[in-house]
Amino acid sequence: MSKAKPIVIGAAVLLLAGCSAGFNLPWVKKEGGAAVEQGQPAAESAEASAQTSGIGSPEALNAEQADVAGGQNTAFYFGFDGSTLTPSAQTALDTQANYLLSHPRTQARLEGNTDERGSREYNVALGWRRSRAVSQYLQQTGVPSQQLRLLSYGKEHPQDGGHTPLAWQHNRRVDLVYTG
Amino acid sequence: MGKLKWAVLLGLWASIAAHAVLRLQLTQGIAAATPIAVVVDQAAPAVLREQVLGVVRHDLSMSGRFKLIEKAQQDLQHAPNLSDVAGWKQQGVDYLVALSADAPGKASVAVYDLYQSHAADQARPQTTHLSPALRRSVTLTAHPHRVAHALSDQVYQQLTGKRGIFATHIAYVLRHGRDQYQLQLADADGANPRTLVSSLQPVMSPAWSPDGKRLAYVSFEQHFARVFVQEIASGKREIVAEYPGINGAPAWSPDGRQLAMVLTKQGDVNLFVLDLARHQLRQVTHGHVIDTEPAWAPDGKSIVFTSNRGGHPQIYQVTLANQAIARMTFQGNYNARASYTPDGKALVMLHREDGEFSIAKQDLETGRVMRLTHSSQDESPSIAANGQMVLYATRYRDRGVLAMVSIDGRIKLRLPSQEGQVQDPAFSPFV
Numbered sequence: 016m017s018k019a020k021p022i023v024i025g026a027a028v029l030l031l032a033g034c035s036a037g038f039n040l041p042w043v044k045k046e047g048g049a050a051v052e053q054g055q056p057a058a059e060s061a062e063a064s065a066q067t068s069g070i071g072s073p074e075a076l077n078a079e080q081a082d083v084a085g086g087q088n089t090a091f092y093f094g095f096d097g098s099t100l101t102p103s104a105q106t107a108l109d110t111q112a113n114y115l116l117s118h119p120r121t122q123a124r125l126e127g128n129t130d131e132r133g134s135r136e137y138n139v140a141l142g143w144r145r146s147r148a149v150s151q152y153l154q155q156t157g158v159p160s161q162q163l164r165l166l167s168y169g170k171e172h173p174q175d176g177g178h179t180p181l182a183w184q185h186n187r188r189v190d191l192v193y194t195g
Numbered sequence: 196m197g198k199l200k201w202a203v204l205l206g207l208w209a210s211i212a213a214h215a216v217l218r219l220q221l222t223q224g225i226a227a228a229t230p231i232a233v234v235v236d237q238a239a240p241a242v243l244r245e246q247v248l249g250v251v252r253h254d255l256s257m258s259g260r261f262k263l264i265e266k267a268q269q270d271l272q273h274a275p276n277l278s279d280v281a282g283w284k285q286q287g288v289d290y291l292v293a294l295s296a297d298a299p300g301k302a303s304v305a306v307y308d309l310y311q312s313h314a315a316d317q318a319r320p321q322t323t324h325l326s327p328a329l330r331r332s333v334t335l336t337a338h339p340h341r342v343a344h345a346l347s348d349q350v351y352q353q354l355t356g357k358r359g360i361f362a363t364h365i366a367y368v369l370r371h372g373r374d375q376y377q378l379q380l381a382d383a384d385g386a387n388p389r390t391l392v393s394s395l396q397p398v399m400s401p402a403w404s405p406d407g408k409r410l411a412y413v414s415f416e417q418h419f420a421r422v423f424v425q426e427i428a429s430g431k432r433e434i435v436a437e438y439p440g441i442n443g444a445p446a447w448s449p450d451g452r453q454l455a456m457v458l459t460k461q462g463d464v465n466l467f468v469l470d471l472a473r474h475q476l477r478q479v480t481h482g483h484v485i486d487t488e489p490a491w492a493p494d495g496k497s498i499v500f501t502s503n504r505g506g507h508p509q510i511y512q513v514t515l516a517n518q519a520i521a522r523m524t525f526q527g528n529y530n531a532r533a534s535y536t537p538d539g540k541a542l543v544m545l546h547r548e549d550g551e552f553s554i555a556k557q558d559l560e561t562g563r564v565m566r567l568t569h570s571s572q573d574e575s576p577s578i579a580a581n582g583q584m585v586l587y588a589t590r591y592r593d594r595g596v597l598a599m600v601s602i603d604g605r606i607k608l609r610l611p612s613q614e615g616q617v618q619d620p621a622f623s624p625f626v
Contacts (some may be wrong), residue, residue: 125417133552134531134545134574135399135619136444136457137501139420140464140485143441147462165440166418167460168303171397172373 089191090174091149092184098144100152108149113190114158119162125149126190127167130183135169142167142189146158150191164194216613217367217385217597223607224259231255232267232288236295242339243294243302250343251294251304254361255350257384259606263521264288280309280325292325292350296335303332306344306353328547329353338385340420364623365586366391366401366410367597372618383579383622385597385610391425401621402445411435411445411454422456424471435469446489446498453477455489455498466500466513479513480520486511499523499542501531510544516623524557526564532575533557536602537582543567543602545574554587554600565603575618578602580625588618598617 044095089111091104115123128170154160161193177183233255235248252268255261266494267286291307305327333345339518342364347406348359348446360383369377369388378392378401392398396415403410404424411424422442425432436442440459444505447454452550454469466480466489484504491498504511510533524530529547536543546555546564551571557564567585576587582602589598591609595616599608 019445029476133529133547134488134501134508136487137485139399139441139443139530140457140487143459143464144485166415167422167441169399171399171415176373 019101027116035187056141067175075098090188091191093187093189097125098141098148102149105152108152109156112153115153115162116156117160122162122164122194123153124164124166124192124194126192127165127169128172128186128188129170130186131170131171131173131178139169142169145187145189149191206234216388217381217610217617218613219253219257219384220609221257221259221607223605225605228260228262228266228492229289230262230287231290231292231354232264232283232286233261233292234268234294237295239294240335247302247343247346248294250294251347251350253346253384254347254359255292257608258359259509259601260351260355269286269394272308272486291356294346294399297332300335301332302335302342302346303330304349304585305330306350307486310455321404327348340382344382357583358625360579360581360584360622360625363580364407364626365620366403367620367625368398368401368618369612370595370618375615377409378559380410380452391427391430399619400444401619402447403621403623404447405449405451405624407624407626411447413445420574422454424454435471446491448491449493449495453552455491457487458556465561466498468498468515479515479518488593492535493537493539499533499535501533501557510542524564525562526557530555533578536569536578537580541602543576543578543585547578550581555587556604557611565604567600567602568598573598575620577622579622584622586622587621588620 091107111123115121125146127144127146129138129141143165146167150163153163170186173182173186174188175182183195222337222360223441233248233252235244237244241598254264256263263479264287267283267288273398290311291309293302293304293305297303297368306329307325308328309538311328324444329349331349333342334443335342337371344361347361351357351359351361363383364380365385366378366380371378374395376394376396376398377390378398379388379390381388391410392414392512394414396418398412398414401410401412408428409424409426411422414423419437420442421434422436423432424435424446426457435454436456436458438458438460441457441464443457445454445456450469456469457464458467461466461478463483464485464487465478465482466486467476467478469476480500482504484502486500486502486504488501489498490500497512499510501508502511505522507528508531512521512523513519520610523533523542525542527546527548532543533544533546535541541559544557546556546566547554548566553566553568553573554576555566555571570589572590576585578585584599584601586597586599589596591611595613595618596612597610597617597620599610600606
């Protein structure tokens, strides 16, 4: 899995909180100013985004902020009503795949999320499709399915409690949570 | 944090939140609301005069159909006389509702139509008493609210021809912050809340069994979405679905024997039906699509559901005998969470127009779609047992609240909680 742009990882700190609680691998210290990935998020209009959906880091989330946020969750973002991975998101996921492959006893819970608009259970389904897209990509890189679990929170777990298009953008994501 | 500390904290906020009461507010009544006066016999027991009367007045005024004439409402010392009728009519009263205790241990209601001339009265010119159009009694139990709701139902039926829902209940999810969830039940007016489930993980999609004795719901306890069925009286519950991925949107068949639900067993989001007694599961929709939010037709032969198989969420119907699929909605590019009115003649659903999410009704004969609400963030509509009101969730002053709208869109109510956010409501069947 050669990467177009090398992503340098600084000291990664593992927070071990016991296997019964999830512990998160912080995404720390990106060199070069770029955050998780460089892709632009899909266009904001709800109507337009179906075709151009993909993962991109919200523009506001630069390396410093990812650091300050503690990298609590490794997050991958999507456009409205979409569940397609962009190449840059795939690149970011490659790093996670490497970690999982080198730690075969570690499990990852892929939590799918949506923005707040629309019907609750439909959003659970949408979130699940996003987590499934991430799971399928990871399995394609060789990660065994037994290391992955899918869970969708729909719109229940927003990362951003605002009601603006930017907040919605922050919430359309899959969180990768490492569990014991 | 130690587990004990978490348990104590959970218990503390659960007990505080249990007192968060939903307060019903009428925000729009019908312009031609029927003017009535609700009075009580001064000789009636205190519970009738002090508690039942207040709840009956609240019920009838919150229905949006009646206007209570305050100045006409004073204690009666005897049954209404014909000579009093002119005075009440002058005060603008059309119907008099009189509470009394006709027999020991009974609470009675009589409804007098002030504009009806009774042949019987006219045939007995010596009489001074007005004959009631309705007289009913219920047992005066230890629960004044229940007594009142039973009496209100009688009055409502007499004056509108439709069965009342004052004695029914609502289920809903009360939320504090992002992570504190409580599944609660309350009276239809929001009073007397009690908590069924407390969790730090989401709880959603409460669904009443047709006999009103059980609630199905989805709980994400331990980071695992499962469908539970819980007996309301005992609190006993069982897991009915815990497959990998989604276990969601439970919906009871009209006979209460089956539960439709959403599973990702085959890797796609499809509808399944579980026979509860036989523990047998069958798949009723297929395909690499999203099928969700099932709701049964009143005859139990088909299910409407939300699907994106046409590209955007729309309502479809699957006939259970042959799994034939028909599309139901053609207006707008987002229709979801549909359910049938009890007479099977219309669907109520979440409908998006110009980017705004509101509640709409679609007449199944004419196909005509009518918006019932005109706000932008409505969701989760649930139809009352008498088909007259729709309970739904919305936002008001930046908080999640419940609201109600009548099936013709004319009557509107709001039920904000004193604290926290409310979402995902469900009207109970008749009890």
